[in-house]
Amino acid sequence: xxxxxxxxxxxxxxxxxxxxxxxxxxxxxxxxxxxxxxxxxxxxxxxxxxxxxxxxxxxxxxxxxxxxxxxxxxxxxxxxxxxxxxxxxxxxxxxxxxxxxxxxxxxxxxxxxxxxxxxxxxxxxxxxxxxxxxxxxxxxxxxxxxxxxxxxxxxxxxxxxxxxxxxxxxxxxxxxxxxxxxxxxxxxxxxxxxxxxxxxxxxxxxxxxxxxxxxxxxxxxxxxxxxxxxxxxxxxxxxxxxxxxxxxxxx
Amino acid sequence: xxxxxxxxxxxxxxxxxxxxxxxxxxxxxxxxxxxxxxxxxxxxxxxxxxxxxxxxxxxxxxxxxxxxxxxxxxxxxxxxxxxxxxxxxxxxxxxxxxxxxxxxxxxxxxxxxxxxxxxxxxxxxxxxxxxxxxxxxxxxxxxxxxxxxxxxxxxxxxxxxxxxxxxxxxxxxxxxxxxxxxxxxxxxxxxxxxxxxxxxxxxxxxxxxxxxxxxxxxxxxxxxxxxxxxxxxxxxxxxxxxxxxxxxxxxxxxxxxxxxxxxxxxxxxxxxxxxxxxxxxxxxxxxxxx
Numbered sequence: 001x002x003x004x005x006x007x008x009x010x011x012x013x014x015x016x017x018x019x020x021x022x023x024x025x026x027x028x029x030x031x032x033x034x035x036x037x038x039x040x041x042x043x044x045x046x047x048x049x050x051x052x053x054x055x056x057x058x059x060x061x062x063x064x065x066x067x068x069x070x071x072x073x074x075x076x077x078x079x080x081x082x083x084x085x086x087x088x089x090x091x092x093x094x095x096x097x098x099x100x101x102x103x104x105x106x107x108x109x110x111x112x113x114x115x116x117x118x119x120x121x122x123x124x125x126x127x128x129x130x131x132x133x134x135x136x137x138x139x140x141x142x143x144x145x146x147x148x149x150x151x152x153x154x155x156x157x158x159x160x161x162x163x164x165x166x167x168x169x170x171x172x173x174x175x176x177x178x179x180x181x182x183x184x185x186x187x188x189x190x191x192x193x194x195x196x197x198x199x200x201x202x203x204x205x206x207x208x209x210x211x212x213x214x215x216x217x218x219x220x221x222x223x224x225x226x227x228x229x230x231x232x233x234x235x236x237x238x239x240x241x242x243x244x245x246x247x248x249x250x251x
Numbered sequence: 252x253x254x255x256x257x258x259x260x261x262x263x264x265x266x267x268x269x270x271x272x273x274x275x276x277x278x279x280x281x282x283x284x285x286x287x288x289x290x291x292x293x294x295x296x297x298x299x300x301x302x303x304x305x306x307x308x309x310x311x312x313x314x315x316x317x318x319x320x321x322x323x324x325x326x327x328x329x330x331x332x333x334x335x336x337x338x339x340x341x342x343x344x345x346x347x348x349x350x351x352x353x354x355x356x357x358x359x360x361x362x363x364x365x366x367x368x369x370x371x372x373x374x375x376x377x378x379x380x381x382x383x384x385x386x387x388x389x390x391x392x393x394x395x396x397x398x399x400x401x402x403x404x405x406x407x408x409x410x411x412x413x414x415x416x417x418x419x420x421x422x423x424x425x426x427x428x429x430x431x432x433x434x435x436x437x438x439x440x441x442x443x444x445x446x447x448x449x450x451x452x453x454x455x456x457x458x459x460x461x462x463x464x465x466x467x468x469x470x471x472x473x474x475x476x477x478x479x480x481x482x483x484x485x486x487x488x489x490x491x492x493x494x495x496x497x498x499x500x501x502x503x504x505x506x507x508x509x510x511x512x513x514x515x516x517x518x519x520x521x522x523x524x525x526x527x528x529x530x531x532x533x534x535x536x537x538x539x540x541x
Contacts, residue, residue, distance in 0.1 A: 052426070052427045054427070074423070086477045088476065
């Protein structure tokens with residue numbers, strides 16, 4: 001499997017007129033493993049949400065090569081999921097089969113077995129009947145990874161997948177991410193840990209609302225780029241003038 | 252007094268008691284699962300607000316029909332309830348107000364408008380009927396409408412169960428797989444309005460939501476899976492209806508409030524005796540070895 005490319009064409013995503021992602025252009029290569037890095041408020045989660053289709057661009061577009069957007073595997077931030085909802089672990093994992101079962105289709109025995117195998121792969125054998133509210137943060141994140149495994153998506157987007165997760169769980173989940181990469185899927189993860197990015201992610205998009213650097217991790221995460229990202233992220237102009245792209249100015 | 256006299260005679264002797272009992276059973280079966288989902292979606296107060304929001308429509312139906320007509324009041328209530336839902340949704344999506352705040356604003360206006368319409372054109376007795384219901388006055392036609400709403404409600408809920416559950420606990424996932432969360436949310440609001448209309452004549456606009464929220468709260472105190480919660484909620488509503496009717500018959504109390512109070516008593520009992528209740532804190536339970 002080789003995941004499709006995702007192209008960002010002059011993408012701007014704004015909240016109340018203020019751009020959280022500003023004139024971003026570039027491509028996530030097919031089968032690439034990319035970290036999105038940057039300070040809080042740099043637009044990382046906003047970009048992921050725009051790719052998934054959760055946020056509508058204020059300008060530009062997200063373009064996919066041979067991919068239906070609903071085929072993206074998406075791991076939202078843990079805070080966006082209602083953990084107290086009375087649903088058990090196996091049913092949560094089975095949601096990964098949504099594209100096969102849809103809103104109304106039945107769940108076959110084979111699918112149930114696949115969900116149990118996915119649970120075993122994230123070291124949660126025997127947890128199927130537990131309510132998700134009983135799980136630790138790390139266990140719950142494993143459940144969401146099992147759901148992604150069942151989704152079998154060619155593109156996987158992870159929004160802060162290792163936040164509040166212990167070292168052993170992180171290592172296990174990173175191994176799964178590496179396996180997805182080896183299988184040729186396009187994997188994009190929003191991360192904060194620079195060491196982790198350098199060790200496990202060959203490519204990095206460094207954001208500070210605009211693109212600071214995008215390419216091989218060693219170069220993108222250079223001290224000069226990180227300094228520039230920090231300086232840009234701290235800038236917030238409440239009375240900024242209306243943005244007029246250079247093309248219009250030239251015209 | 253024998254057990255037969257206590258439990259059976261009120262229903263065997265009086266047709267209006269039998270109809271009231273069937274209405275309670277139907278309302279319990281329809282409203283129980285809806286209440287559980289409302290509570291899990293943290294929309295308990297939205298349900299309450301909605302029950303008031305149907306008032307102006309129901310009041311206009313009441314006046315147009317020249318008295319209590321569940322069909323006329325139901326149609327008016329449906330239009331008013333859906334209008335308030337849609338306007339609240341619109342305000343939530345286009346302003347900084349959250350859904351509960353926009354609902355609060357619209358339902359207060361609706362309640363005031365409804366009370367104004369009934370008190371201007373009807374008597375104070377009419378107003379009492381609209382506000383507190385008259386379950387003992389339910390006729391066969393009203394019963395058929397309640398049965399229709401309950402059947403429709405259960406069938407729709409069964410049909411949209413999966414997307415509704417996902418929309419409730421992981422809306423981001425549903426959007427990412429192309430699920431139309433807004434559509435299911437709207438269908439759910441429609442079911443709430445329909446069930447409130449069904450409960451309208453029995454419990455009135457002020458307590459119609461009682462058969463939804465109190466049983467749902469009880470269910471959440473006793474069980475931990477969604478199907479079990481729905482079953483316990485239905486059971487609680489049905490038992491509240493039966494016991495409430497018996498109590499109101501023998502004690503001479505108003506039926507609607509007695510039914511809601513019985514549900515409230517079960518709720519208080521569950522707070523004390525439920526698995527996470529006050530009593531459980533007095534006794535230490537043995538823990539497992541691993």
